[in-house]
Amino acid sequence: MTMSGFLDARPRVGYFYSGKTANQLMGEHIRNLHVKDYKSMPVVITEATSVYDAICTMFLEDVGTIFVIKKEGYLIGVVSRKDLLQTAMGKQDLSSIPVGVVMSRMPNLITCTPDDTLHYAAQQMMRHQVDSLPVVRPFQGDTRHFEVIGRISKTTLAKAFVELGQHISV
Amino acid sequence: MTMSGFLDARPRVGYFYSGKTANQLMGEHIRNLHVKDYKSMPVVITEATSVYDAICTMFLEDVGTIFVIKKEGYLIGVVSRKDLLQTAMGKQDLSSIPVGVVMSRMPNLITCTPDDTLHYAAQQMMRHQVDSLPVVRPFQGDTRHFEVIGRISKTTLAKAFVELGQHISV
Known part of the structure; x- marks a missing residue:
């Protein structure tokens, strides 16, 4: 009960009301x-991958967003189902277009770190109207580049919402 | 404070602890x-609309799912960005394929009603792995058909999550 933060324990005095409403708690x-406790596995491809293969990867891995890396391993772009759909509408041959041409690029990517809160990640997704964020850390200790170590998506938030609503009175 | 449910007021006796943890509350x-307080506007097209026009509508309205209705007005299908991407990968002429051919059809659609809880809607989306649910009511009083009156998506849940996290101590 004291763990809940609602009542503060005072030794020998019992409980007193902490002055917070349920909404505040x-x-x-x-x-x-935190992001680190909710992130899922990222799906990554290199920039030379064709749009056709990117779409296949998206279906096989059942994700809505794929992260694009340099062959050295650091993050350079993000490609969404929306980007791929827009490309697929055209008349071009999808197997001859590299994904690097249609992706969103660094430094215009919205990212988060393992130590960010899930609430911050959610705010970033809403503010920038994206469905997913790469979870990153400095690449081989170099802060100019990022290594992708996870993924936070609107599905992650939907799962957290379901989980929070499952706390029931016993 | 009593509104929070954490403390129950007893006239003349003051407050006593209701026995619930913050997680339970x-x-x-x-x-x-409830769904009725969170639903957004549905985007609907008729089954004769081409896949090409459906994709254009999806971009113009900036949604990930479109609901498909009979010209009489009742729901017959749902088409997602994923369905359209799969079709667009093929070699066919997108303006000659009606969306009715590629959509998911009644009675295999997952729906919700305005009086359902948002938590139930979230559980349904996770269980059936869909990004959006049509909010429906009986069509012209006929319970065999549904009228679409709204939309609940993972974006709706992400917004609710951000909102719930914004309750702060004052």
Whole structure:
């Protein structure tokens, strides 16, 4: 009970009311969830991969966003289902267009780190109208480049929402 | 304070602890959010619309899912960005394929009603791996058909998550 933050324990005095409403506690609880505890596996391809193969990878891995890396391993772009659909509408041969041509590029990518809160990641997705964020850390200790170590998507948030709503009175 | 459900007021006796943890209260709060208060506008097309025009509508309206209706007005299908991408990968002429050929069809659609909880809608989306649900009611009083009156998507849930996390101590 004291763990909940709602009542503070005073030794020998019992409990007293901490002065917070349930809404405030809920807000605090949500702002204490971290990216590192919710991130899922990233799906990555290199920039030379064709748009056709990128679409196949998207279906095989069942994700809505793929991260694009240099062959050395650091993040250079993000390609979404929307980007690929736009390209696929054209008359071009999808197997001859490299994904590097249609992706969103660094430094215009929205990223998050393992230590960010899930709430911050959610705010970033809403603000920038993207469905997914790469979770990154400095690439081989070099802060100019990022290594992709995870993925946070709207599906991650939907799962967290379902989970939070499952706390029931016993 | 009494509104929060955490403390119950007893006239003349002051407050006593209601025996619920913050997690339980949070679960209850989330399970009290309803589809009718969160749904957004549905985007609908008729089954004769071409796949090409469906993709254009998806970009113009900036949605990930479009609902397909009979010209009489009731729901017969749902078409997602994923369905359209799969079709666009083929060699066919997209303006000659009606969306009715590539959509998911009734009775295999997952729907929700305005009185369902947002938590139920979220569970349905996760369970059936869809990004969006049509919010429906009986079509002209006929329970065999549905009228689409709204849309709940993973973006709706992401917005609700951001909102719940914004309750702060004052």
